[in-house]
Amino acid sequence: MERPLECRASSAPERHSAATGSPRRARPIASARSPPPVPNASLPPSPPSHDAPPVLHPSGVERPFRIAINGYGRIGRCYLRALHEAGLAERYRIVAINEPADLASIAYLTRFDSTHGRFPGVVDRSERELIVDGHAIHVSHASAPEEVDWTAMGLDLVVECSGQYGGRRDLQRFIAAGCPRLLLSHPGNGAEDVDVTVVFGINEDELRGPERLVSNASCTTNAVVPVLDCLHREIGIEQALLTTLHSAMNDQPLIDGYHHADLRRTRSAMQSIIPVSTGLARGVERLLPALAGRVQAKAIRVPTHNVSAIDMVLSFGREVSAEAVNRLLRETAAGPQRGLLACSDEAHASIDFNHDPHSAIIDCSQTRAVGAKMLNLVVWFDNEWGFASRMVDVTRRWLAAAG
CATH class of the missing domain: 3.40.50.720 (NAD(P)-binding Rossmann-like Domain)
Incomplete structure (x- = not known):
């Protein structure tokens, strides 16, 4: 019987070209984000920004x-x-x-x-x-x-x-x-x-x-792909079922009305939990072609105005533990994906991540192992501000x- 996998984040992980799927070496992320204004959130601060090289006029004067x-x-x-x-x-x-x-x-x-x-x-x-x-x-x-x-x-x-x-x-x-x-x-x-x-x-x-x-x-693709990329690279994902719990959007009416060709989206956004179609699986496969044919996704709109979540059920080719996966994701969030991913163990509700600039925040308190090779994760994201x-x-x- 295989021993549970002890996960460690690589210091220079391979990334895959969205066009070819071929591996390439990662490099430090240079990005500009304001720090998340979430009190007592246990989230690391965003890294200092690294300005792109200035663009100059022919006169040599920097221009916007x-x-x-x-x-x-x-x-x-x-x-x-x-x-x-x-x-x-x-x-x-x-x-x-x-x-x-x-x-x-x-x-x-x-x-x-x-x-x-x-x-x-x-x-x-x-x-x-x-x-x-x-x-x-x-x-x-x-x-x-x-x-x-x-x-x-x-x-x-x-x-x-x-x-x-x-x-x-x-x-x-x-x-x-x-x-x-x-x-x-x-x-x-x-x-x-x-x-x-x-x-x-x-x-x-x-x-x-x-x-x-x-x-x-999309906002959901930006939230889920960095997490899947890390876990597939370090462990190996066999299948993934992704359920987006998405805040209401402007293609839904406040009260029932003739608002959309999708009959479910004619119902009041603020009174129901509403299943809708999603292209998330195609979006994941576009960015991570190694997972082609292994990902299914569905979406449910919930009556909140902002901040969404993704419930991820993942099966792996090796034995894993919740503790090892949380450790891997924390190391990734503190290293190669710093400022893009974050992890938290706090007792959060979705509103705590309003105006949070990260692509995704892994709720480590919600990670669950199901048997030896299956795991459930919850990821939060501000579908407006993070995107x-x-x-x-x-x-x-x-x-x-x-x-």
């Missing part, structure tokens, strides 16, 4: 990157705010927003946020501009990419947060209209629709600079690679 946001909803506003709270708003300058809503509403919802609190700066508006800490941001209300003169703005990047464009043909409309690069806040329709899908901490090295269409995957923080990380890495 110029960024536009298309779709200024929950993630678009969190992205702008994450840049601000990380102290990066001067260098990564939001110069334009395209959003159908009126400017008064845009300014109001930038200033006041029921989930993340008041904006930690001065928000104002003029006739056609949102003004944040004295910086004017041009606001347009176009309904199609072709209706915006992206070229005239001198942009380095457009962040697509509307979620309305998923196929390559539709995404290319932005490029044809003058966008130099497009970063998606969603996975796109498929791997073939973007040049690369990035989960920061796993495959950001695939950002070489010439890419035009990059996806930041927006990774979009900032990908922005910095991509623009640095592009020079």
Whole structure:
């Protein structure tokens, strides 16, 4: 009989290319995150940020990157705010927003946020501009990419947060209209629709600079892939069943209504626990091709406004113990994934992780072994703020690679 596995995190773990599945050596994570404002949470502080090399004008004077946001909803506003709270708003300058809503509403919802609190700066508006800490941001209300003169703005990047464009043909409309690069806040329709899908901490090295269409995957993919990558690399996962317990989203009505083609999503978001479809398994396989055919996933919407969880049932090829897996994940969170993963043993509820910038927080108090080779894990994540923080990380890495 095999002895239970004693897990140790490698000091330089192999990572796998999302395109080929071939191993590559990891390197220290350089990312910009504000520390999590969670009292008594037993979470390690985020690492100090490592600035990307400065981009200079021909005159030799450092210039800010110029960024536009298309779709200024929950993630678009969190992205702008994450840049601000990380102290990066001067260098990564939001110069334009395209959003159908009126400017008064845009300014109001930038200033006041029921989930993340008041904006930690001065928000104002003029006739056609949102003004944040004295910086004017041009606001347009176009309904199609072709209706915006992206070229005239001198942009380095457009962040697509509307979620309305998923196929390559539709995404290319932005490029044809003058966008130099497009970063998606969603996975796109498929791997073939973007040049690369990035989960920061796993495959950001695939950002070489010439890419035009990059996806930041999804919030759940960003939460689960680093955990699965660690466990598969160190132990070997045979099968994984993932259940996302996700906060309500804006595709659900507050009260029953004709709101969605999915009949379950016509029901009140605040009165029921609602199963919905999910592409998480495909997202995992896109980033971790070694797990192709081994992952199934389902999603359940719960009546909370933010912070979600993933219940993971994993079977391994070797004997494991809950203690050994927790130790492995703690070492990984303190080492190669510091600032991206965290572990906690505290008696938390989901609200404790509101505004937490980590991709995932492993609740070590909930780790359970079932027999010798099966394990159950619970992972928390702020599906808004954690994801927006990774979009900032990908922005910095991509623009640095592009020079």
